[in-house]
Amino acid sequence: MSTHRELDDMLGTRxxxxxxxxxxxxxxxxxxxxxxxxxxxxxxxxxxWGRVYEGLDRGWQFILAFTKPDFVSRAGDIWEGxxxxxxxxxxxxxxxxxISIPIGLGAARNIAPLPVYxxxxxxxxxxxxxxxxxxxxxxxxxxxxxxxxxxxxxxxxTIGFLSKLLAEDIxxxxxxxxxxxxxxxxxxxxxxxxGVQPQVMPRLxxxxxxxxDINFRxxxxxxxxxxxxxxxxxNTAFDRxxxxxxxxILILIIGIVMALEYLSGIxxxxxx
Amino acid sequence: MLRLQxxxxxxxxxxxxxxxxxxxxxxxxxxxxxxxSGAGKSTMIRCINRLVEPTSGAVLLDETDLTKLGSGALxxxxxxxxxIFQEYALVERLTVMENVLSGRLGYVGFWRSFLxxxxxSDVDEAFRLLDRVGLLHMADKRADxxxxxQRQRVGICRALIQNPKLLLVDExxxxxxxxxxxxxxxxITELCRExxxxxxxxxxxxxxxxxxxxxxxxLRFGEIVxxxxxSALTPETLTEIYGEEDWEATIEKVDDxxxxxxxxx
Numbered sequence: 001m002s003t004h005r006e007l008d009d010m011l012g013t014r015x016x017x018x019x020x021x022x023x024x025x026x027x028x029x030x031x032x033x034x035x036x037x038x039x040x041x042x043x044x045x046x047x048x049w050g051r052v053y054e055g056l057d058r059g060w061q062f063i064l065a066f067t068k069p070d071f072v073s074r075a076g077d078i079w080e081g082x083x084x085x086x087x088x089x090x091x092x093x094x095x096x097x098x099i100s101i102p103i104g105l106g107a108a109r110n111i112a113p114l115p116v117y118x119x120x121x122x123x124x125x126x127x128x129x130x131x132x133x134x135x136x137x138x139x140x141x142x143x144x145x146x147x148x149x150x151x152x153x154x155x156x157x158t159i160g161f162l163s164k165l166l167a168e169d170i171x172x173x174x175x176x177x178x179x180x181x182x183x184x185x186x187x188x189x190x191x192x193x194x195g196v197q198p199q200v201m202p203r204l205x206x207x208x209x210x211x212x213d214i215n216f217r218x219x220x221x222x223x224x225x226x227x228x229x230x231x232x233x234x235n236t237a238f239d240r241x242x243x244x245x246x247x248x249i250l251i252l253i254i255g256i257v258m259a260l261e262y263l264s265g266i267x268x269x270x271x272x
Numbered sequence: 273m274l275r276l277q278x279x280x281x282x283x284x285x286x287x288x289x290x291x292x293x294x295x296x297x298x299x300x301x302x303x304x305x306x307x308x309s310g311a312g313k314s315t316m317i318r319c320i321n322r323l324v325e326p327t328s329g330a331v332l333l334d335e336t337d338l339t340k341l342g343s344g345a346l347x348x349x350x351x352x353x354x355x356i357f358q359e360y361a362l363v364e365r366l367t368v369m370e371n372v373l374s375g376r377l378g379y380v381g382f383w384r385s386f387l388x389x390x391x392x393s394d395v396d397e398a399f400r401l402l403d404r405v406g407l408l409h410m411a412d413k414r415a416d417x418x419x420x421x422q423r424q425r426v427g428i429c430r431a432l433i434q435n436p437k438l439l440l441v442d443e444x445x446x447x448x449x450x451x452x453x454x455x456x457x458x459x460i461t462e463l464c465r466e467x468x469x470x471x472x473x474x475x476x477x478x479x480x481x482x483x484x485x486x487x488x489x490x491l492r493f494g495e496i497v498x499x500x501x502x503s504a505l506t507p508e509t510l511t512e513i514y515g516e517e518d519w520e521a522t523i524e525k526v527d528d529x530x531x532x533x534x535x536x537x
């Protein structure tokens with residue numbers, strides 16, 4: 001009985017989980033190489049300690065400004081920037097979400113034919129490959145300074161984000177539920193409405209809320225390259241070394257993002 | 273009424289799931305399809321309404337060859353065939369009523385279905401069916417709140433509201449307890465009798481099939497190896513369908529119980 005002899009041989013021997021990389025030479029090579037790279041990488045970072053010493057003071061001033069944020073002296077500018085950002089965020093999110101739903105459907109391999117899939121995935125890839133700032137710089141160059149460039153940038157970025165995640169959720173849906181709807185003789189749109197949509201709706205709503213939140217934060221960054229919104233106000237405040245006004249703006253941004261986060265939590269709990 | 277002619281399905285991997293199946297189902301006949309896992313039972317049922325595309329052969333439903341239909345005609349043909357699924361396949365996040373009414377999707381336009389404004393006759397029929405299976409009070413519950421047996425009864429309503437000529441039933445009792453399984457099988461066969469429906473019930477519980485169904489077809493490796501009344505099933509035929517095993521207990525369970533009972537007396 002060969003199996004029993006093998007068992008006898010194994011009894012009393014130690015057992016260890018097999019290594020992820022089985023070849024010991026390759027394994028140790030990878031470990032040593034990684035450590036060497038880390039040491040080399042850290043050594044190439046030049047630190048000017050004198051500059052850090054000077055900078056500490058400036059950083060401290062900035063942090064101190066948070067203890068006495070100035071909402072008042074530039075209230076008009078802040079209010080205007082904030083309103084512009086909110087309008088930009090809401091408009092870009094609505095437009096972006098509406099466009100990403102059909103593209104998301106097309107980018108799900110289990111419901112879209114191959115040519116449609118390739119085109120929609122292509123759109124998603126382009127949108128995701130181009131970073132918001134780069135798109136914003138381009139669009140500011142085309143449309144000039146102001147919130148229109150910001151609105152277009154955020155819509156474009158929303159499409160890449162939401163279509164991709166929606167498509168992935170559709171690809172992970174339960175096939176039989178959709179199959180059952182198809183078996184009733186439903187048309188394609190009815191099939192999507194009854195067999196697919198109910199399954200992905202909670203995630204679509206959750207992702208949309210998340211994207212609104214991202215879009216608001218992005219709108220603050222886009223102002224730095226001239227795409228309007230609260231970011232432009234923030235940039236001006238920094239340029240004038242008005243850290244107290246900048247602090248006020250940052251506090252407002254943080255407050256709004258947190259409020260959005262709280263709101264999206266409530267909404268997601270409701271749609272489960 | 274339904275005739276399969278040399279129905280063949282070869283998957284891309286080269287597996288022959290169905291090898292030239294010939295089968296005739298007259299109007300109003302309920303038949304059980306038995307066979308081991310992987311014998312092609314599910315594939316056969318799905319080839320009939322083309323949820324799976326057959327490779328060759330014909331599926332004749334009242335002289336229409338379903339395998340030759342374009343997408344529009346296929347949708348109209350699917351209305352004639354109600355399907356009941358293993359694990360129920362209800363859309364879990366829709367209500368019971370929406371699930372039942374989804375059986376009418378082949379008949380109503382997109383906007384009507386999208387706005388959930390079905391014709392009153394459909395709504396009434398849905399209420400009648402739910403009442404028939406004892407779930408009228410659950411109409412506005414979400415499907416995922418129901419128990420297994422309840423879900424399958426909703427699945428039955430969804431298939432019947434299509435007003436089909438034929439029911440395709442895929443493992444209706446696979447995840448149900450023995451008592452609920454019997455209730456579901458009884459309900460399906462009763463409803464078929466009431467409405468004069470033909471049905472192909474794909475089932476792996478041989479004893480349950482014998483109990484409720486007048487004709488049994490055995491499938492093995494994509495071929496029909498048995499087609500007869502339930503009483504013709506013997507340990508030999510079961511061995512041919514499923515392979516070697518002790519079959520006495522499966523077939524003569526009812527008799528055994530009687531004998532034990534007599535012996536006890």
